[in-house]
Amino acid sequence: MKRSFEAIVVGAGPAGATAALTLARAGVDVALVERGAHPGEKNMFGGVLHRMPALERVFPDFWDRAPLQRHLVKKVLTFMTPGRSLNLEYETESFDRAPYNGYTVFRPHFDRWLAGEAARAGATLLTRCTVEGVVREGGKVAGITVLRGAGELRAPVVIAADGVLSFTAASAGLRRPRFDPGQLGLGVKALLELPKEVIDDRFGLVRDQGASREFVGSSSGVRGGGFLYTNYDSLSAGMVLHLDSLRRSGRTPYDLFNAFLAQPQVAKLVRGARLLEYSAHLIPEGGYRMMPELCGDGILVAGDAAAFCYAKGPNLEGINLAAQSGACAAEAVLEARQAGDWSARRLAGYRRRLEATFVLQDLRTFHRAGELLEIDRLYGDYPELICDFMDRMYRIDGAPKQSLLKMGLAMARKKVGTANLVRDGWTTWSTI
Secondary structure, three states: OEEEOOEEEEOOOHHHHHHHHHHHHOOOOEEEEOOOOOOOOOOOOOOEEEOOHHHHHHOOOHHHHOOOOOEEEEEEEEEEEOOEEEEEEEEOHHHHOOOOOEEEOOHHHHHHHHHHHHHHOOOEEEOOOOEEEEEEEOOEEEEEEEOOOOEEEEOOOEEEOOOOOOHHHHHOOOOOOOOOHHHEEEEEEEEEEOOHHHHHHHHOOOOOEEEEEEEEOOOOOOOEEEEEEEOOOEEEEEEEEEHHHHHHHOOOHHHHHHHHHHOHHHHHHHOOOEEEEEEEEEEEOOHHHHOOOOEEOOEEEOHHHHOOOEEEOOEEEOHHHHHHHHHHHHHHHHHHHHHOOOOHHHHOHHHHHHHOOHHHHHHHHOOOHHHHHOOHHHHOHHHHHHHHHHHHHHOOOOOOOOOHHHHHHHHHHHHHOHHHHHHHHHHHHHHO
16 A cells, blocks of 8 residues: 555544644645554543643633543642552642633543544544555655554655654654663553442542642652542542662563552452452653654654653643644644655644643753652651651650750651752752
């Protein structure tokens, strides 16, 4: 098979589908290529979708049309050790009225819907197509080759939005063939079925309200953390683990995840739930530090393929950056199409557009945030210290009390050491 288009988008996630939708609405003959049986089949996502300016521009009624679960009204950060925990809960009335700050979603449903919108706008959606590499003509990318004898798809420009491993970008020479494990995370997630009324009762919710919970100190000494997000009648439970730390631990993600679910603070929330599905996925945590070349002659890179993801504290931002980058890539293609010039120099308008948005601005602002997450003490010593402090503060045993400041400093020096406290404090100050 050999077919020609005006543009090809590889990967039907938020970045690729947004790019294809934008191009199709502008009258471009665009192919949206997906290796799964349907968009979203291969995706793993924790479950929270925050405000998405790119899609809100494309769909003024986006939050009414998209397949969403619950809107978030509370966020809880939990520091815990086995048997003890401290919850920091944030809840505000502004979270419980439109426009909402965020929703929980199912990526298979969301991605399928968004790719379907692109197809309805005129994009050609091709599923079960695994890209083997790019086609070159005169030194420029001129299409892609598809595995299993499916042939070639030709176009003067390709947008690589095929995830963190992006064979398309690698084939075009825009990223290194190997990754630093220190810049990658492994996300594992289970979908757990529970009746809506049980979820409402356990998380203190009513109507379509939702909650998110992030856990620090839940990863058995491996750098990473856990999460619980409420869907309408299920929970998304999972962990994000730093790949280099996981490898050195000799533990399996499955064992760590089961240990997380068995901790008392989590077990009481998931009690009686039925496992519906289990999945795992690599996450580009290096952010700005691991970005590849964003454009070449006839090719652009967007979404996770461009490492448009970063962690700032317990929040991992990615899906909103992906959609915005897809829209910017499409706009750069439209500009190049009008000029009839598919060179890297012309397509460099893509980066200029990204610079003008929150995508590269946020990635640059938090480019060192990963250094904070590399502090091993964050996942063991500090949660234990926090819980020890709370235990001592509330314990009534007849012994004389110290001032809270003196007590806290003495416990911290004993637990982690003065030098480590200063070092970790400086890292925190300089990275966030």
